[in-house]
Amino acid sequence: MVTPPHECKPENVQRELIRKAKKTEPVQLFPVDLAHGQHYHRQHAVNSSRVINIEDLRRLAQRRLPKSVFDYLDGGAEDELTLAENCRAFHDVLFRPRSAVAVGDCELKTRVLSHELSFPAMLAPVGYSRLMHPGGEVAAAHAAGEAGTGYILSTISGHKLENVKAGSRGPVWYQLYLLGGREAAEGAIDRARRAGFSALVITVDTPVAGLRERDPRNGMKELLGTSWFARIPYVPNILAHPGWLASFLLDGGVPKLENVVTPGKGAMELVDVSAALASATVTWEDLRWIRELWSGPIVVKGLLTGDDARRAVDEGAAAVVVSNHGGRQLDSVFPTLRALPEVVAAVKGQVEVLMDGGVRRGSDIVKALCLGARAVLVGRAYAYGLAAAGPAGVARALEILRSDVERTVRLLGCPSVAALDRSYVEVPPAWSAH
Numbered sequence: 001m002v003t004p005p006h007e008c009k010p011e012n013v014q015r016e017l018i019r020k021a022k023k024t025e026p027v028q029l030f031p032v033d034l035a036h037g038q039h040y041h042r043q044h045a046v047n048s049s050r051v052i053n054i055e056d057l058r059r060l061a062q063r064r065l066p067k068s069v070f071d072y073l074d075g076g077a078e079d080e081l082t083l084a085e086n087c088r089a090f091h092d093v094l095f096r097p098r099s100a101v102a103v104g105d106c107e108l109k110t111r112v113l114s115h116e117l118s119f120p121a122m123l124a125p126v127g128y129s130r131l132m133h134p135g136g137e138v139a140a141a142h143a144a145g146e147a148g149t150g151y152i153l154s155t156i157s158g159h160k161l162e163n164v165k166a167g168s169r170g171p172v173w174y175q176l177y178l179l180g181g182r183e184a185a186e187g188a189i190d191r192a193r194r195a196g197f198s199a200l201v202i203t204v205d206t207p208v209a210g211l212r213e214r215d216p217r218n219g220m221k222e223l224l225g226t227s228w229f230a231r232i233p234y235v236p237n238i239l240a241h242p243g244w245l246a247s248f249l250l251d252g253g254v255p256k257l258e259n260v261v262t263p264g265k266g267a268m269e270l271v272d273v274s275a276a277l278a279s280a281t282v283t284w285e286d287l288r289w290i291r292e293l294w295s296g297p298i299v300v301k302g303l304l305t306g307d308d309a310r311r312a313v314d315e316g317a318a319a320v321v322v323s324n325h326g327g328r329q330l331d332s333v334f335p336t337l338r339a340l341p342e343v344v345a346a347v348k349g350q351v352e353v354l355m356d357g358g359v360r361r362g363s364d365i366v367k368a369l370c371l372g373a374r375a376v377l378v379g380r381a382y383a384y385g386l387a388a389a390g391p392a393g394v395a396r397a398l399e400i401l402r403s404d405v406e407r408t409v410r411l412l413g414c415p416s417v418a419a420l421d422r423s424y425v426e427v428p429p430a431w432s433a434h
């Protein structure tokens, strides 16, 4: 975020920041080696008696991150109506448990695009993850693999896609934006194929960037820019987070977009998110072009209607993700849980249906499965963990969600996640109209 001026760079300043960081951080910092000699800071396991739910991780993330970075992660578009509704919609769906049922070992395993996942949740693409923690995408993919699930790498990523894939034991998919144009995308698709990515995720809900009002208020553009003068008003808040600042400086400052490489120009500089998303979306026409380059499964992410889902099926998608980008794009669209039944009905079992948006508890995952999702993607839930405590934080987020799912399914008197269906929930009558 801030490139240090020359006088701020010496070793002793960094040592002092790390000393302060160790005092203020909830956990200790340890440098470790991961894939391809990547260095980042791993931390001790998160204290599970203090971090009981995802909201606890959110609070830790808020404490560790500068306001600009936390708000980038936490915020949504305009009035943040859809952001809030994504979470609230889960409250409208009530469980109908079956009592006096002996549920033995409850089976949580799920198959998504022929991958076996230990439980029905994967990690959604989250851009700029390396700003939240130096381990960034490598750390998140690693934690996903250790938990027996999959990770989706955003185009807007600071680590090389090869290292992300090598760092994980689980399936890794690549999410494509046309950042840098078709030439850069061709290069990324080719690299993803060679590195062993098993699916391509095409995000279709970003024709322009949503107006995330917290970002301009926090000077996100100025902080990512090169003018020291423009940054001055926002620097005090960054200095007030020495733990984050130390790890950021040790990581080399603002990372480049390592997977957006234009021939002759190298990796793209990290830029303001609005500028990054403008003209980076993929259209149905582009999708046809991508299908010629990529023979593996294609997942279309960012649909909210049956019509769009059917179009995705016709265009050859293997799966769709009911998503409104976590309420970060068009505000006042349907919360995703409410859009899910329409999409499930429209695709008639021809493709797998995933959903994301607002998942903060395992019971949310169970409700989505009852309404027909094969699995969910989680975004902020794991990113709070990453920001709070690196890979250990992601591991804790997944542990929380997994044990929540298991407990909920057992309390419902259901033997497995595969057996969940509409009979286990009651939805508001108004939802049936869609």
Ligand SMILES: Cc1cc2nc3c(=O)[nH]c(=O)nc-3n(C[C@H](O)[C@H](O)[C@H](O)COP(=O)(O)O)c2cc1C
Pocket (backbone or CB within 6 Å): 072, 073, 074, 086, 124, 125, 126, 127, 128, 154, 155, 156, 175, 203, 301, 323, 324, 325, 326, 327, 328, 356, 357, 358, 359, 377, 378, 379, 380, 381, 383
């Ligand atoms: C900080 C942040 C960055 C994101 N970056 C991307 C991205 O680069 N590509 C993408 O397809 N979706 C991106 N998303 C959307 C997520 O993939 C996902 O749809 C959303 O986070 C789900 O909502 P949830 O955060 O409530 O779980 C991002 C979301 C957040 C919170």
